[in-house]
Amino acid sequence: MKRFRNYLVILATGLVFIDLAYLNWHQAKRLTVEERLATIEKRLDSLIKRAPASSEPSARLNANQVSSPTATFDEQSPPSPTPSNSKSAVTTSSVKEYFVPLGSGNTISQDWVDITSAKATIDSSRYGSIEAVYFEASLQIVNGELHARLVDETGNHTYYSSDIFHNSSTPQWKTSTAVSLNNGTRTYKVQLRSTSGELGTMAAARLRILVK
Template sequence: MLTNVRERFLQIRIRRDEKEIKIGFFITGIIIIILLANVVYLNFFLLKNKGVANTNISPRKSSVDTIIPSPTQIQAQNQTLSPTPIPPTIAIQNTYRTTTSNTIKDYFIPLGSGTNQSSDWVDVPGAQVAIDLGQYQNVKEVHFEASVTMPTSNGSVYVRLFNVTDKHPVWNSDVSGVGNSIYTLTSPAIIYDKSAKVYQVQMKTQMQVAANLTQSRIHVTLE
């Protein structure tokens, strides 16, 4: 009797399980169908929207028009961009100094000109300069130079530098000429003071004849 009850219980349980399995398969099938329908709908919707978007997109014409310059404009631009001719550089030579290998070697300090016919040493008016010869570096030697004319060519003429500041002649600056109408005189290397001094040109003639100082200068030569 117990065996019959057990078999009946098992049969009822098996039927219940089969029913639950069928219900589970049914529900699973419905879910799969719904998912497939959603996938199909989404694909259709995306394809439709993509087609609409492609239809709405059309190539736009550039708002920037191509500008082709006219021959007149090209000629004007070429004239504007053409280089301006540069005039050649003219080297100006300083008459009071000479250069060797871009290094100044000689300085000429002008003193002035004038006239004299005294037999004693007198100042030539305007032939004067204030300078410090010590400001020149690496001095090799300094000379006094004078150009003199004597229209009568009589007697001798004498020229020298005078240190007005210290009230004495500049040593070795005396130069002289005799028997000619034109003289270009250069002194030996003078002895000078290395500080600011006032230098004055003085002249005298042997026979008190007129003598013209046409040019006088101090010539500084560097090593």
């Protein structure tokens, strides 16, 4: 009987410990859930408070972008009037520069020969007040010298001062001293000669006209 009573006491004590352990576990779990909920609430509050602050810089940035547009400008200049027989024109502050192409050609002749593929008809009155005219040509020859000059075919007048020459196989532009165009409509041509009798080539020739 005494032994049975001892068993009951031990069993009751064990039940008490189990019950206390269960209550502690349940309380701890409940606190953990409550702590998690509290943590979540704090994070939500912090996000809500930060939202207006983070959107404010974007609003300021957009405002700056709207108030400071990037402007673009068209810097093209209006075209300058060019006579019909001019290939191109360049305008400076007070002088217009026109280029009239004459053509190209070659020769092996040691005497002056007409280059039929290098000529142009020009009406000097279409240019207004002409300040100066220059004969220019791109020349090349292996040996010797290649000479070029301008001739007024209409008036059968040779511009002796327009004689230019080159003595290299590397093409190079040469420019004469200033010449004066005759009044009215005239046809101008180019003459060539090779001092060595070897082939000389004029890649291009032109008149450069300066107009006030």
